[in-house]
Amino acid sequence: MTTTATPREDLRDFYENPAVPVASGSSRSRRQARMLADALGPAATHGARVILDIGCGDGTAAATAAPYLRGHRLVGVDWSQDALTRARTRVPYAVRGELTGGGLPLRTACADAVLFSEVIEHLVDPDAALDEIRRVLRPGGHLMLSTPNLAAWYNRALLLAGVQPVFSEVSLRAIHGRPGKEVVGHLRLYTARALREFVAAAGFEVVRLAGAPFHGVPRPLRPLDRLACARPPLASILLLHARRT
Numbered sequence: 062m063t064t065t066a067t068p069r070e071d072l073r074d075f076y077e078n079p080a081v082p083v084a085s086g087s088s089r090s091r092r093q094a095r096m097l098a099d100a101l102g103p104a105a106t107h108g109a110r111v112i113l114d115i116g117c118g119d120g121t122a123a124a125t126a127a128p129y130l131r132g133h134r135l136v137g138v139d140w141s142q143d144a145l146t147r148a149r150t151r152v153p154y155a156v157r158g159e160l161t162g163g164g165l166p167l168r169t170a171c172a173d174a175v176l177f178s179e180v181i182e183h184l185v186d187p188d189a190a191l192d193e194i195r196r197v198l199r200p201g202g203h204l205m206l207s208t209p210n211l212a213a214w215y216n217r218a219l220l221l222a223g224v225q226p227v228f229s230e231v232s233l234r235a236i237h238g239r240p241g242k243e244v245v246g247h248l249r250l251y252t253a254r255a256l257r258e259f260v261a262a263a264g265f266e267v268v269r270l271a272g273a274p275f276h277g278v279p280r281p282l283r284p285l286d287r288l289a290c291a292r293p294p295l296a297s298i299l300l301l302h303a304r305r306t
Contacts, residue, residue, distance in 0.1 A: 086276030087125050089207055089298050090178065094126035096271065096302050097174055097205045104132025110173035113138055115165075115194065116180030117155065120148030126176065127152075133173075138165065160190035167197050174203040182208050182228070182247045191263035198305040204265055206301045207273065211250035214285070214295045215278075226250070227277075241277065253294040256301055265303035272296025 101110050110133045114123045117137030127135060137148045137155035148155040158165040161184075175194050181187050194204060209228035210216070216226035225231070225239035230247045251259065257267050272290035274283065275297030289295045 086274070086298075087121075088276065089273040089300070090122040090125035091129070092271065092273045093122075093176065093178060093205050093207055093300055094129040096269070096300060097126070097176065097203060098129040100203050100205075100268075100302060101130070101133065101174060104130075109133050111136065111171065112174045112176060113167070113172045113197065114152070114176040114178070115139075115160065116177065116183075117148050117152065118144050120151030120155065122176070122178050123148070124151040138167075160184070160193045161186050164193050165197055169196050170199040170202075172197050172202060173199060174205065177204060177206040179207055179209070181206065182249050182251070183245075185248060187249060187259070188263070191260065191265075195264050195305055200305055202305045204260070204301075204303045204305065206256075206260065206303070208251055208256065208299055209247070209275070210253065210272075210294075210296055210299045211255075212252040212294060213275070213297045214289045215282070215297075217295075227275075251299065253299055256299055260301060260303050264306055266306050267301065267303045269302040271300040271302075273298040273300050 112130060112133050112135045114135060115138045117123050117139050120137055123135055123137050135152060137152045138158045139145050139148065140157065140159040142157065145155050145157055156166065175198055177194065184190050211226060219226055227240055228247055228250055229239065230244060231237050233244060233246060236242060236244060253270055257270060261267055270293045272293040273296060274286045274290060278286045278297065286297055293299060
């Protein structure tokens with residue numbers, strides 16, 4: 062009798078592979094951190110807050126955000142032991158946990174804010190993930206979510222030309238039919254409208270939607286990519302700020 066690995070087991074193996082990228086661009090991290098810092102206010106004035114970086118990867122994003130969040134307690138969470146080993150060199154606290162299955166090893170309403178950066182596009186069950194994030198956030202707590210934009214300005218042009226959009230993947234083994242070389246395990250993609258509706262349906266109030274550039278855009282096109290951030294539905298990366306209702 063033969064057995065086959067389940068999709069969850071395949072994905073665990075994929076993300077435990079040290080060759081798989083677990084960090085994204087610093088520009089997105091800085092913009093997202095500034096949004097959260099503005100929402101929380103200075104720790105000296107409003108008190109220290111607990112911020113969970115769920116899906117922290119190697120800790121690069123948390124380390125980039127830390128200068129904007131001085132005085133607050135930043136905790137990294139990831140399911141990849143390899144990623145956590147690297148994260149612990151960059152953030153003071155990092156714990157292993159997952160959003161689905163048994164859930165996070167954290168008590169209910171323990172956090173004031175959650176950074177959820179470039180994670181939701183990798184998930185089999187994003188509904189369960191937002192339910193778990195809502196559980197660990199206190200009422201009124203902040204969710205700072207970022208994800209690639211399916212309707213980014215260049216993806217609209219690529220689709221018109223019959224080319225697979227950037228960020229989308231049809232295989233975990235190789236890139237087929239679109240620009241780029243790295244396979245990073247994207248399972249789901251969102252437009253600005255879809256992301257707003259999805260987060261609101263999960264029990265959050267959307268406060269703001271902003272855009273960020275993508276570090277993988279070819280250098281000659283980067284000025285145009287930065288300009289597109291002024292209109293989030295066209296931006297490369299969607300930055301969404303929501304509050305738990």
